[in-house]
Structure formats: structure tokens, C-alpha cells
Amino acid sequence: MNPFAPASTRAFTCRAALFDMDGTLVDSTAVVEEVWGELADRYGLDIEEILRTSHGVQAIDTVKRFAPAGSDVVALTRELGAMERVRTAGIIAIPGAARLLGSLPADAVALVTSADRVLADIRMDAAGLAMPGTSVTAEVVTRGKPHPEGYLTAARLLGVEPGDAVVFEDAPAGIAAGVAAGIRTVAVGSKTGPLPPGVLHIQDYAEVSASVTSDAQGRRTISFRL
Template identity: 55%
Template sequence: MPLLQAHTLLFDMDGTLVDSTALVESTWADFCGRHGLDLAEVLAFAHGRPTRETVHRFVADAPLAAAETRRLVAHEESETTGITAVPGAAALLAALGPGSWAVVTSASRRLAEVRLGAAGLPVPELLVSADDVTRGKPDPQGYLLAAERLGREARETVVFEDSPAGIRAALASGARTVVIGACADHDHEAQRHPDFRGFSVAPADPSRPGVTLTVPEPVAGGRPVRR
């Protein structure tokens, strides 16, 4: 199997480490029902973006949008039905050393902690959430901030993402980008894998500091590994 080398690994959460699809879709379906909106259109915009941005995109009245955001956030932070880890994610994270990985998510910190816990995944030492940025994905601010806090350049990291907005954010940051899941909305150097099965931490190589992963071959439509 090929190797993938990076100083640090940065992971999106929803859809990448955590499968929250059913809960996310039911939450936005209720929102659409209250406001007479098309669910497919809302989901297409919402994937990878902070809740507040999606609400303000579809609800013009500012006080109503603020109230809806509070309502949705409260529901998301209290409901964990159907939350599971993406296959292979738990084993991969367990094999990574402290400080070698971080999460960059469009969720709030509280929601990220709830969903990681519900999926049986650890909370990393560094978690960059929607609370930490002023511009959400597809803006690269979150990934640039994570790299800065780790004392690295973004180009020294590998980002794992699943949504078009997240993929654009990762690529814009200059990070090498790996797509997890079914999204085919990517070009450049992004490779694609259905999940983390087949990924493993390679034996340490003193001449190559950081993290070395053995990875399966990308699925059709993906790109070869950049060594």
C-alpha cells in the first residue's frame, strides 16, 4: 500500500469522522417544514457550513433567524440518536499520538464534543469549531487557524473532508486534501476513499518526522497519493 506523510492530520467531523446523516437530515426537514423551504436545496447549502449561516441564508428576518438558530442548536446538542463513527475512524484515531491530529468543524465546540462522544471517538487536544472563526467553510480560516495553533504551515498538513464546502476550504488553505465518502465534487490533488478502513499508522521513521499512514488505493475518481 502507498504511504501518506504529514506533520499533522486535520479532520472535519460530520460526515468525515462521525456519521450524523440521519439526524442532520431530520433536523433540517423540520426547519424546512416550519418555513416552507425545499429540503434538498437547504441540505445542499448546509453541508459543511455552520448552522447560523444556513439559517440566515434562508430566513431573511433577523430576529426570527436568531431564534431559529438557537432552537436548532439546542436540538442538535441534546439529540444523539443514530450518531455513529465512520468505519475505521476509531481505530485510526486511537493509533495517532497526542498532538498529531486535530478536528476542524463547522459545528460549535459543544456540539462537536457531544457528537464525538456519542460516536465513541476522542476529543483531540486541538478542536477548532464554529466558535473560533468569523468565516465558516468554504473559507479556509478554520484550517489556517488550526495549522497556526499547531505551529505549522497548512501545506504541512493533510486534511480529511467530505463536503464540497469543506473540500474547497481545505484546498484553499494549501493543505493536501483527502476526500472521505461519496462526494465527487473535487479536482486538483484530492484523492477519495469511502471511509477509513484500510488506513493504518506506519512504523515510525526517524528520518521523516510527523505522521506516516499506510493508505488503501483511492476509489475510482480519486487521485493518486502525493508522496
Template identity: 50%
Template sequence: MGIVVTAQALLFDMDGTLIDSTEAVERTWRRFAARHGLDAAEILAGAHGQRTVETVAEHAPPGTDVAAETAWLVAQDVADTRGTVALPGAADLLAALPRGRWALVTSAGRELAERRMAAAGLPLPEVLVSADDVRRGKPDPEGYRTAATLLGTDPRATVVFEDAEAGLLAGRAAGGYTVVVGPHEGAAAEGRPRITDYLGAHCADTDDGLRLTLRASATATV
């Protein structure tokens, strides 16, 4: 079963959507938990899709300097990309996309996004909207709306690829056509098309826009 959709631009989340950085992410948050005597599993359960500063503010003990702790965590992330890999087929799909027709919208900071994309062997797009570029992180739609504007297109004419609840909510609120990447089963994923990777993905630049064909997962609904 395949998914076929036409759009003016494609907007991708990064972690869990284009790349698998699970090993590095878990190592960093476990360091943070150990520093403060916190439950690492509890932090990891809610950290995905959020900006680092928001997760720190939620879990850090009272009196913690949130800005300083966030800076420490970001430095840990930037220095540690071991185990970061691209999702199958992602490199080929991105290489086939016209420049200026896709963007990265991530809850990671810009430096970290650049390091992880490089570690995974993926190119950077002309438009990268990071945690450093927005006032409000996901699930707020600011990032996706900003990316669409920078690409010169209406957010409602975009396809948004996301793997986390906050990101799916953000993409939907921006007006994009959301595609779930991976196993996430939250409310925002209900009834949405789903893929597990980009193997077999094909994109054609037509007069009507980008005609994208994806291989749906066995549980996908369109």
C-alpha cells in the first residue's frame, strides 16, 4: 500500500523522523538525571519533541539555573553524536528533492541540528528552523509556519513528517498534511498516514507541485 500526496514543500522534524539519535539522546538525559538525582526514565518519557530548555524547566530541582543547565546539556549533545544514523532511505529522498522545496523544523538548537545531520550523513536544507529561531516550541505551530513562510509557500500546501505528539500537533495546527514516522500512537497520530522509513520513497517535481509517493506501514490509514 502506498501514500501519494502532492504538496508545494516538505517539512521534516529531525530526531526520530530523519535520523535515529536515540543512543545519544538517552546518554545525555541520563547524565542530567544523575547530576540531580532524578529518574531518567521519567525524563525520557516526556522529553521527545520538546526543546531542551522546556524539559529542564519541567524536571530540574527548585533553584536550578535553567539557562546554565540547558547550556550544559546542549554542550553534551553537541559533543556526543555517537550512534546517530539516518533512517533507511532518508538520504536518497533528500538528495532527490529540489533545493528550496524542503525544510528542517527541529526542537534541537541549530548547532546540534547541524552536528547530528552531518553525523548521519544527511544534507542541510536551505531553510532550517531550530529551537533557537522560535519563541514557542512544539506543539506551537510557530516553527512550521516560519519554515513555510521562508520557503515562500502556504503552510496548508506542505507535508509535515513527525514522530512525536508535540510535533504532530504543531504540524496540524500550522495547517500541514501530517505523516507519522515510526511507532508513535498518540491522539495526534490517529487516522494519519504512517511510514516506518523512506525506502521506496519517490518524489517528482511536477507542474502542480511535488508529487510524493511513500511506502505506507502495515498499520497506516490514509
């Protein structure tokens, strides 16, 4: 399978689907902006710059970048995590996400998120989405997005080669991670930034469909139509 087919190709097959969470399956914008806004107010930081660059990357990497010199980065990251875990107001599923996930084989789906497992469970539950049986969260990887480690790990856990998978991502860092992993990547939503060659784009999953078939060798395949 060619993960970098022309972006005009709106139908393709794969063997596994890898999803980011925030902005891809779950709309948590209200909570994210509230929590990071409070941090920016406390330290006199540029909230617009934080939101522009933090999307899709691990919280600790953003804290390292913006926290004042001498800050306890680990403690501040833990504080932010604790704030996020108790705030779920306004969290909803991206349109069509529940239907699409429900149409896919459970053992061919993975969540790959920069959130830790506790926060991922909370947000998926708040959005009314079932947590995939395979998940790669912040504590599982040593290098966060845009490094491809998370997506390569997910493909390995599902037993597929990178070229046999598809990544759904909304953030530039995550899109870069999918592309770097050699996985066909579909950008979701309006905050993707300029797209690399071959990356498809959808606004949400309202018009996306998936069906399960078998190839000539009898192996299960997933056919997507965007």
C-alpha cells in the first residue's frame, strides 16, 4: 500500500486505523484554552503563542518552552494535568467519530495521544466514546509528537506494517509524526496548518465511511471512503 498516494485519492484500503484524541476524536478546545489561559495569566505569558504551538504535543514540552526560568517544570506539568482532569464541561465528540469507530474492528484501532492515560480515559468518556483496546499515551513513549515513536508503536502493537495503516490527526505536530512514521495520514479539522504532499483532509467524519473486506490472500482489509 502507498501511504503517500495523491491527496486527490478519496478512497483507500488499510489494515489498521490510528487516531489522535484531542481535536481528532474529541473536541476539548474549551478546557484546553481555559487551563492554558490560567497559566498564561499567572506568569504573564502570550496565550495566543502557547495555543498556536502547544496543540498536539505533550504538556511537559510546552511547559519547558514557556515556563519562566527556574520553574519546576515537572511540578507545573502535574498541576496542569490535575486541572485538566477535573474539567470536562464542553467536551464533545467530533461529528461522526462514534459512528466511524463503531464500524471498525476493535483489534484494528489504536488511540495515539499526547495526553496521559488518566486524562485520555476522562476525555473519551466525557465525549461518549469508547476507549480503544490499544492505546499509546504520553507515559508509554520516550519522545512525543512530532516524533513518530507513538504511531510506530501503535502499528507494532496492532501487528501491522506502517504502510498498512492510516493515521487521523488534527495538529501539525501529529500530522508530521504520521508522515515521519511512513503512514498514510488524514488531516482532520481546521487547525492542521499547511499539509505535506499526499496528506488528505476532512473537516470531520460526517461523510467518512469504512467497510471491512478481505484481500486476495484472505487477509482482512478496511476500505475507507472520505
